[in-house]
Amino acid sequence: xxxxxxxxxxxxxxxxxxxxxxxxxxxxxxxxxxxxxxxxxxxxxxxxxxxxxxxxxxxxxxxxxxxxxxxxxxxxxxxxxxxxxxxxxxxxxxxxxxxxxxxxxxxxxxxxxxxxxxxxxxxxxxxxxxxxxxxxxxxxxxxxxxxxxxxxxxxxxxxxxxxxxxxxxx
Numbered sequence: 001x002x003x004x005x006x007x008x009x010x011x012x013x014x015x016x017x018x019x020x021x022x023x024x025x026x027x028x029x030x031x032x033x034x035x036x037x038x039x040x041x042x043x044x045x046x047x048x049x050x051x052x053x054x055x056x057x058x059x060x061x062x063x064x065x066x067x068x069x070x071x072x073x074x075x076x077x078x079x080x081x082x083x084x085x086x087x088x089x090x091x092x093x094x095x096x097x098x099x100x101x102x103x104x105x106x107x108x109x110x111x112x113x114x115x116x117x118x119x120x121x122x123x124x125x126x127x128x129x130x131x132x133x134x135x136x137x138x139x140x141x142x143x144x145x146x147x148x149x150x151x152x153x154x155x156x157x158x159x160x161x162x163x164x165x166x167x168x169x170x
Contacts, residue, residue, distance in 0.1 A: 002031065004059055005151030006069040008089045009143035012037055015055070016144060017062050018131060018151035028155050029132030030148065034058055035139050038089065048088055056096040067097040070150045071106045073120070109146075112153040123149045 002019040013036040018028045038047050069090055097104035113120040123146045128136045131148045
């Protein structure tokens with residue numbers, strides 16, 4: 001199964017596509033990643049359409065079977081502009097997923113952290129090696145790691161399995 005993990009943070013949309021290694025390794029690997037920013041020179045409807053289309057164009061050739069977004073941990077005291085920006089980005093991902101015919105869902109940080117044996121506050125600094133990377137790529141600590149974490153959560157993290165449980169690729 002190939003999944004796209006998505007995180008919205010600091011005005012950007014981070015996407016990481018994960019899949020099980022082709023050579024039979026027990027570690028899911030990053031197939032592709034990207035950071036998207038809404039085009040601020042466009043009006044609201046055109047900005048949404050442009051972002052949706054760029055997400056769809058990025059994901060379409062990668063053959064993802066589902067898209068999962070990290071839910072926000074902040075539920076109160078939002079500034080309207082910040083909440084609006086986040087919701088528009090998530091809706092663009094949702095609509096791109098629909099256009100590709102793949103399921104879309106959101107995942108709670110607590111559930112993601114539990115799968116990865118981390119505290120929810122530590123998702124931004126979990127080790128890139130858990131997704132087959134030798135070092136942290138650009139944007140890893142500014143939002144990309146959470147996108148990878150949600151993808152790893154959906155695939156099932158073999159590093160989090162106990163010695164009694166042998167993790168199998170999903």
